[in-house]
Amino acid sequence: MSQASSPTVPVVASKNQKNRGGETLENPKFIPNHSGRRMREYAFRAVIVSATLAALFILIVLTVNVFKQGLPWLDQQFLTSFPSRFPERAGIKSAIWGSVWLGGFTLLFSVFFGVGAALYLEELAPKNRINRILEVNISTLAGVPSIIYGMLGLTLFVRIMAFERSVLAGGLTLSLLIMPVIIIATREALKCVPDDIRLGAAALGATKWQAVRDHVLPAAMPGVLTGIILAMARAVGEAAPLIMIGALSYVAFVPESAFDAFTALPIQIFNWTSRPKEEFHALAAAGIIVLLGFLLVCNSIAILLRLKWKDHRR
Amino acid sequence: MQNQALWSGSRKFQKLKESVVTRILLFCAGVSVLTTVGINLILFLESFWFFKEISVSEFLLSTNWAPLFEPRHFGVIPLVTGTLSVAFGALFVALPMGLGIAVFLSEYASPKLRAVVKPMLEILAGIPSVVYGYFALTTITPFLRSISESVEVFNAASAAIVVGIMVLPTIASICDDTMTAVPKSLREGAFALGAKKFEVVSQVVVPAALSGILASFILAFSRAIGETMAVTLAAGATPQVTLNPFEGIQTMTAYIAQVSMGDTPHGSIEYQSIFAVGLLLFLMTLVMNLMSQYIVKRFARRYE
Structure with a gap:
C-alpha cells in the first residue's frame, strides 16, 4: 500500500512553506488561510454545478426545440x-x-x-x-x-x-x-x-x-x-x-x-x-x-x- | 423414482451434441474475426487501386482536395485538418464540462441526485447523431450567426460544439467511474490533514484517477473523428485548410458520405478515393483506441 500515500496530500503545508522562503522543514508555520480557501471551494462548486446544469440545459433546449417545431406537423x-x-x-x-x-x-x-x-x-x-x-x-x-x-x-x-x-x-x-x-x-x-x-x-x-x-x-x-x-x-x-x-x-x-x-x-x-x-x-x-x-x-x-x-x- | 425417466444415460449423444454446439458458437465468435478481416481487406484492396493512380506522397502531403471536378486533386490534408479542427473543438467543449460533471457526480452529488442526473446524461448519449445534426443546423448555427454576421451557414464551430455535446457523456461517465473507484481511505487521509473538498478532488482524486481520465479523453477524440451525420449536416462540404472556425470545412467522414450519396460508378477514382480516406480514418481511430486501452491497462492503479 505504498501508493496510498503517494498522492500529494500534504500540499497545504508545503505550499505555505514555499511562500515563506525563510522557513525550514522542521519549523513550518502553518497558514490555514480559511477564508480564501473557503471562497475557492465555493467557486469550484459553482463551476462544476454549472457544468452539470449546462448539460441538462442543452438536453432541455434540444427537446423543446424539436417539439416546438415538429409537434404541429405530427398528425x-x-x-x-x-x-x-x-x-x-x-x-x-x-x-x-x-x-x-x-x-x-x-x-x-x-x-x-x-x-x-x-x-x-x-x-x-x-x-x-x-x-x-x-x-x-x-x-x-x-x-x-x-x-x-x-x-x-x-x-x-x-x-x-x-x-x-x-x-x-x-x-x-x-x-x-x-x-x-x-x-x-x-x-x-x-x-x-x-x-x-x-x-x-x-x-x-x-x-x-x-x-x-x-x-x-x-x-x-x-x-x-x-x-x-x-x-x-x-x-x-x-x-x-x-x-x-x-x-x-x-x-x-x-x-x-x-x-x-x-x-x-x-x-x-x-x-x-x-x-x-x-x-x-x-x-x-x-x-x-x-x-x-x-x-x-x-x-x-x-x-x-x-x-x-x-x-x-x- | 419419477425422475429416473428424465435421466438419459446416452453419453455418446451428449458428447456429439456438445461438440456441435461448441462449434456453432465458435463460428459466431469467428464472425467478429471475419468482420475485422473484411474491413481490413476491403479498405486496403480498394485503396491499393487508388494508390496505383495517385501516389501515396501526393495523397498525404498535398493540400488541394478537389476529387469531383477536373482538374482533379487528391491531397488529403484539407480533410484531415477539417476533421482535426472539429475533433479538437469538440474536446475543447467536452473536456472541462465532462470532467466537471464527473467530479460533481462522484464527489458532490448525493446518491439521490446522482440517480436523477446520471440517467439524463445517458439520454444525451442515446440520442442519434442525425438528431444532433438537426440540432446544430437549426439551433447552434443560428445562435452563432446571431452573435456575428460573418459566421457562415455551414461552419466548423457549430459542428465542433455539437460533437462536443455528443462525446460529453462518454467522458463524464468514464471519469465518474474511475473517480468513484478511488478508495475512500485516500480521501479521508487528505481530509484528516485539513484539506478542503476541492483540494481533495484536485490533488488526490483526480491524480489517482488520471489514467482513466486520459483514456476517456482519447476515446472521446476517436469518437469525434469518426462521427459522420452531425458533421456532414453542420460543417458543410468545402475542403479547405483554415484556422477560422466560422468557415465551412469538410471532414473525412463527410467526404465519404458525400460521395456515397451521389451516383458514383463503382471502380471510378472517386469511388476508390473514399476507401483511401476510409483507410486513413480507420487507422487514426485504431491507434487512438489502442492507446486508450493501453493506458487503462498500463497505468491503472490498483488499490486493495
Whole structure:
C-alpha cells in the first residue's frame, strides 16, 4: 500500500512553506488561510454545478426545440403518407416500415451471432492465446466508426453478395455494427452469474452446454436483454452506414420482401434536415419526435429490466 | 423414482451434441474475426487501386482536395485538418464540462441526485447523431450567426460544439467511474490533514484517477473523428485548410458520405478515393483506441 500515500496530500503545508522562503522543514508555520480557501471551494462548486446544469440545459433546449417545431406537423397524415416534394403531403410511412424491417433483420442476426460469440468466449472457450486475440479483436471492433461498417456493407453485401441496396443488406450491415456491443454486454452479464451455479450443474452431471443453456444463460437473461435493447436502440438511430450502402433515395413504398429497396427514419430525417426549406426542417423535427419516442420506449424497458435484475440478485 | 425417466444415460449423444454446439458458437465468435478481416481487406484492396493512380506522397502531403471536378486533386490534408479542427473543438467543449460533471457526480452529488442526473446524461448519449445534426443546423448555427454576421451557414464551430455535446457523456461517465473507484481511505487521509473538498478532488482524486481520465479523453477524440451525420449536416462540404472556425470545412467522414450519396460508378477514382480516406480514418481511430486501452491497462492503479 505504498501508493496510498503517494498522492500529494500534504500540499497545504508545503505550499505555505514555499511562500515563506525563510522557513525550514522542521519549523513550518502553518497558514490555514480559511477564508480564501473557503471562497475557492465555493467557486469550484459553482463551476462544476454549472457544468452539470449546462448539460441538462442543452438536453432541455434540444427537446423543446424539436417539439416546438415538429409537434404541429405530427398528425395521422404525417404517419400514413409517403415522402413528397410538397411538405404538407409528406410523411414517414415508408421510413417507419423500413426501420421496422431493418430492426427485425438486425435483431435476428446480431442476437444470434452476438450472444453466441459471448457464450463461447465466456463459458466454453479454453483460455488460450487465440481466444485472447478474439477478445482484443472485439473490443477493437467496438471502436471502429460506423461509417467504416457502411463501407464494409457496401462492398460485401451490396456488391459481392449482390443483395443490391436492399433491406437485407442494410440489416446485415447494422448487425455487424452492433455485434461487438451485444457481445460485450452479454459477457458482462455472464460474468455476474456466480460460479456456484456452474459447479452445481456440473456436480449433477450436466455437460458444460447443458449448464449454460439451462442455468447460466437464464440467470444472466436480464443483463443480456438490457444489452440487446440498448444495442438495438443504437442501430435504429444509425444513419451513416445506411447512407454508405446507398439507402438515401426516394422510396414511396413499403418493403415487402428482404430484397426490396428501403428508407429508414434517420435517413428520412437527414434528408429533410439537409434541405434549405424551413418546412422540411419542421418535418424533420416531427420525424425526430417519432424516433426519440421509439428510443425512449427502448430505454425505459432497459431500465426496468435493470431494476428488476437488481432486486433479483438480492 | 419419477425422475429416473428424465435421466438419459446416452453419453455418446451428449458428447456429439456438445461438440456441435461448441462449434456453432465458435463460428459466431469467428464472425467478429471475419468482420475485422473484411474491413481490413476491403479498405486496403480498394485503396491499393487508388494508390496505383495517385501516389501515396501526393495523397498525404498535398493540400488541394478537389476529387469531383477536373482538374482533379487528391491531397488529403484539407480533410484531415477539417476533421482535426472539429475533433479538437469538440474536446475543447467536452473536456472541462465532462470532467466537471464527473467530479460533481462522484464527489458532490448525493446518491439521490446522482440517480436523477446520471440517467439524463445517458439520454444525451442515446440520442442519434442525425438528431444532433438537426440540432446544430437549426439551433447552434443560428445562435452563432446571431452573435456575428460573418459566421457562415455551414461552419466548423457549430459542428465542433455539437460533437462536443455528443462525446460529453462518454467522458463524464468514464471519469465518474474511475473517480468513484478511488478508495475512500485516500480521501479521508487528505481530509484528516485539513484539506478542503476541492483540494481533495484536485490533488488526490483526480491524480489517482488520471489514467482513466486520459483514456476517456482519447476515446472521446476517436469518437469525434469518426462521427459522420452531425458533421456532414453542420460543417458543410468545402475542403479547405483554415484556422477560422466560422468557415465551412469538410471532414473525412463527410467526404465519404458525400460521395456515397451521389451516383458514383463503382471502380471510378472517386469511388476508390473514399476507401483511401476510409483507410486513413480507420487507422487514426485504431491507434487512438489502442492507446486508450493501453493506458487503462498500463497505468491503472490498483488499490486493495
